[in-house]
Amino acid sequence: MSSIKALLMFAAVCLSLFVHANTQEYVFINIWDEYVQPTTLPTPLAPRRLLQPDINIDEASLAQFKQAYPSYAELAIDKQNQLMQRFAIRQTPARVVVKDDKVIKRELLTTNSAPSTEKETQIPLQTLTGASFSIATINSQYRVLFFSDSLCPFQHIPACEMRIKQNNQLADSSPYPVVTVIKPFYVEEQSARDYQQRFEVKHDIVFDHHNEVFSQFEIRELPYWVVQDKHGEVVYRGNQPPNID
Amino acid sequence: MKKIIFYSLFMLLSTMSAAKDYPVLTANTLANNTVTSQGKVTYLKFWATWCSYCVEEMPLLEQSFQQANNHYQVIAVNIGFNQSKKGVQAYLDKHDYQFPTVFDSSGKITQQFQVLGTPQHILIDENGKEIYRSALFTDELQQHLITLQGAN
Numbered sequence: 001m002s003s004i005k006a007l008l009m010f011a012a013v014c015l016s017l018f019v020h021a022n023t024q025e026y027v028f029i030n031i032w033d034e035y036v037q038p039t040t041l042p043t044p045l046a047p048r049r050l051l052q053p054d055i056n057i058d059e060a061s062l063a064q065f066k067q068a069y070p071s072y073a074e075l076a077i078d079k080q081n082q083l084m085q086r087f088a089i090r091q092t093p094a095r096v097v098v099k100d101d102k103v104i105k106r107e108l109l110t111t112n113s114a115p116s117t118e119k120e121t122q123i124p125l126q127t128l129t130g131a132s133f134s135i136a137t138i139n140s141q142y143r144v145l146f147f148s149d150s151l152c153p154f155q156h157i158p159a160c161e162m163r164i165k166q167n168n169q170l171a172d173s174s175p176y177p178v179v180t181v182i183k184p185f186y187v188e189e190q191s192a193r194d195y196q197q198r199f200e201v202k203h204d205i206v207f208d209h210h211n212e213v214f215s216q217f218e219i220r221e222l223p224y225w226v227v228q229d230k231h232g233e234v235v236y237r238g239n240q241p242p243n244i245d
Numbered sequence: 246m247k248k249i250i251f252y253s254l255f256m257l258l259s260t261m262s263a264a265k266d267y268p269v270l271t272a273n274t275l276a277n278n279t280v281t282s283q284g285k286v287t288y289l290k291f292w293a294t295w296c297s298y299c300v301e302e303m304p305l306l307e308q309s310f311q312q313a314n315n316h317y318q319v320i321a322v323n324i325g326f327n328q329s330k331k332g333v334q335a336y337l338d339k340h341d342y343q344f345p346t347v348f349d350s351s352g353k354i355t356q357q358f359q360v361l362g363t364p365q366h367i368l369i370d371e372n373g374k375e376i377y378r379s380a381l382f383t384d385e386l387q388q389h390l391i392t393l394q395g396a397n
Contacts, residue, residue, distance in 0.1 A: 080356075081361075155362045155380055156298065220387075221383040
């Protein structure tokens, strides 16, 4: 009896393999959306490949996402968007099922929750250690401002690791206090704390919750330095470490 | 002496190989005008409405367009990924942006210019050779544009 059961199971597996032999399912998600609106993954219709479009992504960000969402351990970057182009995927999350090189099913997938409509509350500026921080009186507290991004290393922040190291050295030797201001786009304050630990930053860090310090100083590229004199006049701005002897 | 010539040649070749050439871009804008990079210094910006950095820089793009002084042209390329023509047009209308915008519905323009991230700024000369390329609106990009604006 048990041998018949085993035989039937074997036959079922063989049948399944036969059906799926030339069939593949591709699921395209965008990790930056997944953090906000996770996708409801449907039951696979064939062996599944999970893919992230090659847009605004790098291996470090992918690894971080996989750590937060272990069910996406097999997620891979669609290098140069080759499969996106091949299957004309222009929106995520989506899946296509391909059999013998022909798309037999294509659909947009649903997400678990709608974006939050809660009104954003104003969070006062302060350093990561809880000291108050004010744009109006910044020159009495700090002369050197280093604008950075906690997503470093990332493609839009060239040479950021080297610049952060240079800024740490500057802070160690500077006669004036140095503060690092972290861009709030795509990240939360915890990301600034991780940055502090990752780059062993010993001076003050401010997470610019509402991008107000960046706006005030019209910072357009990263990483970037601004140096003020004691009257609050900007005496240097640029992407190279300032000379503050 | 041979060494100096060798290194000079090496440096020259390195510089030459670093400058990328791009094929001519000819496309229709959302306003249904045809734009082409053929024979024109062109400032391309690749962007999307969901890209916070792109949106933050938009006033600078508009300013660069308004001040071009016929010395370069601006083409904003919306990368078309997780975007709709209608949504992009609504965004442009809301902010009254005037720069020509191409909607890259197939993703081919984005691929042609090897863009894998937004924002992406590419400044090319009249032969399609790259003058400058950056992810953000850098001081160096601004300097290139200012120089072009003042060119005779």
